[in-house]
Amino acid sequence: AQTVTQSQPEMSVQEAETVTLSCTYDTSENNYYLFWYKQPPSRQMILVIRQEAYKQQNATENRFSVNFQKAAKSFSLKISDSQLGDTAMYFCAFMKGGTGNQFYFGTGTSLTVIP
Amino acid sequence: DSGVTQTPKHLITATGQRVTLRCSPRSGDLSVYWYQQSLDQGLQFLIQYYNGEERAKGNILERFSAQQFPDLHSELNLSSLELGDSALYFCASSVQAGALRETQYFGPGTRLLVL
Numbered sequence: 091a092q093t094v095t096q097s098q099p100e101m102s103v104q105e106a107e108t109v110t111l112s113c114t115y116d117t118s119e120n121n122y123y124l125f126w127y128k129q130p131p132s133r134q135m136i137l138v139i140r141q142e143a144y145k146q147q148n149a150t151e152n153r154f155s156v157n158f159q160k161a162a163k164s165f166s167l168k169i170s171d172s173q174l175g176d177t178a179m180y181f182c183a184f185m186k187g188g189t190g191n192q193f194y195f196g197t198g199t200s201l202t203v204i205p
Numbered sequence: 206d207s208g209v210t211q212t213p214k215h216l217i218t219a220t221g222q223r224v225t226l227r228c229s230p231r232s233g234d235l236s237v238y239w240y241q242q243s244l245d246q247g248l249q250f251l252i253q254y255y256n257g258e259e260r261a262k263g264n265i266l267e268r269f270s271a272q273q274f275p276d277l278h279s280e281l282n283l284s285s286l287e288l289g290d291s292a293l294y295f296c297a298s299s300v301q302a303g304a305l306r307e308t309q310y311f312g313p314g315t316r317l318l319v320l
Contacts, residue, residue: 132313133242133293133314134311135295135311136311137309137310140308181248185309192263193238193250193309194250195247198247
């Protein structure tokens with residue numbers, strides 16, 4: 091079975107600073123995908139970034155980047171130049187490769203950006 | 206806007222009643238997933254349909270059922286409702302046409318309150 095662990099229930103960061111959210115996972119699969127989703131107060135689930143396990147290069151989307159350590163089964167999210175709009179719950183998610191597979195979500199990290 | 210639509214946005218009903226939640230996936234997406242997000246249990250995968258057929262089942266109660274229609278929209282039916290069924294119900298869709306299309310895009314959710 092796959093498990094996803096987010097060990098930081100709450101975090102805060104000053105506006106314009108950098109923050110890193112942690113995520114670890116457990117799987118015996120070799121082909122899989124990892125995602126970070128953001129859930130702002132509106133409760134909409136918004137895709138932030140994705141990483142294919144077979145790619146060694148870390149994914150980057152503007153101010154968001156990941157540090158993917160496959161051997162350590164770690165997938166952290168770095169937010170640079172934090173903005174007030176980044177205040178949200180952040181979920182790490184795992185999905186096995188192939189078709190017809192569900193996401194396994196972590197319990198989330200509540201991030202507050204302080205003005 | 207993810208392109209996934211869900212109706213209704215809010216639903217208030219009484220215990221013992223039955224409700225139907227509706228989801229329209231993004232244009233071109235063949236797969237639909239249903240999730241339940243409650244305060245104490247986080248995001249739980251319920252069920253997945255791919256091109257009209259059930260593909261995967263998660264923590265879905267026997268009182269709950271779903272289907273996907275030929276036009277690919279999906280309905281989640283919740284019956285004999287209990288107070289504990291109060292939650293935010295998300296629908297997500299994905300293309301399911303190969304490794305690069307595995308990302309799930311979430312709808313805005315339906316907030317169900319059982320009184």
